Amino acid sequence: MAQLADLVHWSERFLAAADFTDYAPNGLQVAGPEQVRKVVSGVTASQALIDAAAERGADLILVHHGFFWKGEDPRIVGMKYRRIGRLLEAGMGLLAYHLPLDAHAEVGNAVGLGRALGWRVEGPFAECNGGPLGRVGSLAEPCSGEELAASLGEVLGRAPLHIRGHDRPIRRVAWATGAAEGFIEEAVERGMDAFVSGEISEPTVHIARECGIDYFAAGHHATETFGPRALGRHLAKEFDLDHEFLDIDSPA
Incomplete structure (x- = not known):
């Protein structure tokens, strides 16, 4: 008590x-x-x-x-x-x-999502109003976009929407939970192979395709x-x- x-x-x-x-x-x-x-x-x-x-x-x-x-x-x-x-x-x-519960380095949504998927956290991502809402990192083993989508589906209990941007193996990934799709251009600028958020908006599709990054909308609720x-x-x-x-x- x-x-x-x-x-x-x-x-x-x-x-x-x-x-x-x-x-x-x-x-x-x-x-x-x-x-x-x-x-x-x-x-x-x-x-x-x-x-x-x-x-x-x-x-x-x-x-x-x-x-x-x-x-x-x-x-x-x-x-x-x-x-x-x-x-x-x-x-x-x-x-x-x-936002404090998105950004926290120990119990935050972003850190928790990365931990559940076995991604290596290498730094902050998506600075917003007081802290980094997301993280950047790398996979233990490179994989295809389809394999990453399958991993997300297994961990979150729902299949993500996968927008293909390239055919390269995915090694480095940026992620931010919830309605964070607007940070996709930061992921592109930082040379990521993939970007994961909760929600998707119409422009996200075209940015992923035209900028050569695989994008995964994994669900606002599921990622948080x-x-x-x-x-x-x-x-x-x-x-x-x-x-x-x-x-x-x-x-x-």
Whole structure:
């Protein structure tokens, strides 16, 4: 069991959250009970995750995608009202970290994705608003684009969209999770054979083909399960908490 204030303070320091200029508030977004015994982590604070956490008796939900995004309607109505209402009804708090949880060198989404695929991390990539959102590295053994797509599918449980840009063996790769497709030109400039992100946009296809880089859209949700799960485990170990990661499936 832990004091909520201590848990939040530890998370802020561990993730260096104050270093980031983000699109939503990082940290405690909805207050919860002062004493925390059980934490449920997940990618997005959807209604399905909130309902499942309440059924499991969670005191605190930890997510990558929380509430109150820049530019959205600030009113607590409709879907947002139902979500927050359920949190309050169940007596649960909501803790959310966006960019800090992408960038972190130990529990970040990018590092976690690379670790799961066995890639050697060689440096930062995609500097944005306070930290490197992605990484560059190399494969243990060169492979074809089809083989890399198969590896991604095996690790993430879904086949990526593969845009072929060349026929060379893939040795060096850059990656950034979520909606990071806009960094493909940095990957080209740095001489990468492949670039992996979560989402794809229409221009990404043409950039990959015309600049000679293999591109893989591996799924926004699928590439961002690593951070919330890892941070939840760290909190459980640090504060002797019960932790459970819930993967609410999303095809996006």
